[in-house]
Amino acid sequence: MDVVEEHDIQDKHTKKKTKKPKKQPKPPHENGNDSMIEKTEPEHVDAPAEFSFPPTFSVSEIKNKQRRHLMFMKLKQEKRKAPPKEVPKTIENQRVYDETTVNPEDEEVAFDEGTDEFSAYFNRLTNPKVLITTSDRPRGRTVRFCNQLATVIPDAHVYYRRGLALKKVIPQCIARGFTYLMVINEDRKVPNGMVLCHLPDGPTAHFKVSSVRLRKEMKRRGKDPTEHSPEVILNNFTTRLGHSMGRLFAALFPHDPQFVGRQVATFHNQRDFIFFRFHRYIFKNEKRVGIQELGPRFTLKLRSLQKGTFDSKFGEYEWVLKRHENDVCRRRFNL
């Protein structure tokens, strides 16, 4: 046993001893001796200021004690620093790049916009005049929604449908000088679709309407909107399709917003859902603004965009929502 103990002691000693000669990257402040067997690499002779060390290099391999110390202190400092804040991945960050994204200086887009159906509006030749109607036999909620929409959009008129065919309504509207026809489709007493048709031959957009909140149901809302023309905010309409949508919405409102009214209508696109909000704002100082939500709110999702006026059978569709396209990749959006 004694022999064993001796052996053990001897082993311990040898272990201790053998620790030293082993090539282990130990912090030099423990064994600040040159007796450590180290690999000599010619590169570490370079000044530590040049950070071009090979990746398998470690601090303890520098032979020069002072330089090694310096490098080690730097290493410690870096470790003590907080790790850089990582940018979280969001769907917007990871969005698949859409090749139809509009570049602001794109000439082709500018040319197209100069000659498309909205050019008349943007060149201030026409003033918007909107006709709002519903599908057959609207229920109370839809009727109220139409009325509230009419207060939000200046120069909007609500008419009852009474079973008229849209194709026959359209020429009458054009004759009376309307620029927009908005049809709110109803299902199970709740509005669920909207057809927005730009009149003298303009594109027709068909939306799915969801989350309709009427004025009564809004929390902390303000008084009714006044007759002033609101400003328009269009957010996040990046692709070509989004661009044309943006113009479609912009042309609903008169050109010159009356800033006295301090009202703003917002169309915000996020992940292909267009959120509509209507607020009254007030500037508290140049850094803070307070907003108070007035009118109705709803969300739209574009289902199809058709080139001419409303014609479901023979119309030429510019774009149709195909569900399977977006099922493939969750990061791909159209607007």
Place this chain on the structure above:
Amino acid sequence: MQHDDVIWDVIGNRAFCSFKVKTKVQNFCRNEYNITGLCNRSSCPLANSQYATIREEKGQCFLYMKVIERAAFPARMWEKVKLSKNYEKALEQIDQNLIYWPRFIRHKCKQRFTKITQYLIRIRKLTLKRQRKLVPLSRKVEAREKRKEEKALIAAQLDNAIEKELLERLKQGTYGDIYNFPIHAFDKALEHQDEESETDSEEEEEEDDEDVGKKEFVAEDEIEESDLNHSHFDRVEEDESEEEMEEEPEASGSKGKMPLKGAVFRKKRAYVEIEYEQEMEPVPKSKAT
């Protein structure tokens, strides 16, 4: 041989008839050649050797007739006559073809023909009107979309976005001069101006003090006269330095420019107490004079 009574006895009353549909109140006949649709002794096409019907194919009406002579030839049993599209002419055709036939069958044929023409007219009218197309919604898809919408709403942070946009517009000056908030650069320039004006005003104060001091030495009478006229000027020397401070806000008040007032306000914020003290003093004196 065709024994109608026997046939009727068997299929109508006792045994099974594959065309018969029994309900609680009535029996119906599903045979396509049946004229009334009910299961009766006189309406059963199997139990009547002499029978006639009206049938409609693709908007065209035909009169089918069956006679006992052809009972042995099932392929040729039914004689088909095309009826005219004109309602009256078709009725005449029925009359002609079914002359000498039992009253019941003639009457029922005409009735059936009338009904058929009526529903054909209705079909034509309806096709002209708007056809409502029912699109089925898939529950799973709808639920998925709803969830996506909620998440998109959260990601949108609408209030922040709107506020940011409005502030941007304010900065860019789309609102023109409606709001008088000075922008940052203007602010800094103002602060510079404030510092300069403060130093200037101090110098002015000193100068005025000197001037006032000089006036004192030159002619005390003038000051007395001015005392009678103006309640602002005081005989006491101590107040003179304070006078200048008083005059400045009055002068700026007369100018009426907001930024200057703002500048003065900023300066005066630390000195509010002094202002009140100043204003207190001349008032009683004016009352005294």
